[in-house]
Amino acid sequence: MRCPFCGKDDTQVKDSRPTDDSQAIRRRRHCPHCGARFTTFERVQLRELTVVKEHGKREPFDRDKVLRSMQIALRKRPVDADHLERVVNGIVRQLESTGENEIPSDRIGQLVMQELARLDQVAYVRFASVYKNFHEARDFEEFIGTLGGTDKG
8 A cells, every 4th residue: 555645655554443334444554664654444345336427428436525525515514424434335335236337427416315315404405505506595495395395306
């Protein structure tokens, strides 16, 4: 594993243990060259997923991008980081279990919306405002009007 501080390839594992949800291995590493310490996570990947964007562009699926987008929506909201990790792991498992290697980006957005609706209504509206490209206050009003109903995405 390459050291993120000095770029040398010969880092050493000092400690390994499963994460709280046992979905990954957390490794503490040390770089003998610069002395830096850092953490890496190793996860099982069932298949290589490719995201198909709206205009046909393809890019490799990035689990961390899903996590970051949810973290932004959940900023300053009472949702535990470990709980969020489990939710993201669930989304990834759902995508991997479809049997498809190419996943439309809107499918990922819908899964994120569903999970945010369960987690936190404020984060759900925040994410929706970006995902659905709200332009004015009326867009928020119309969307919030649907929250009382069963339509969550």
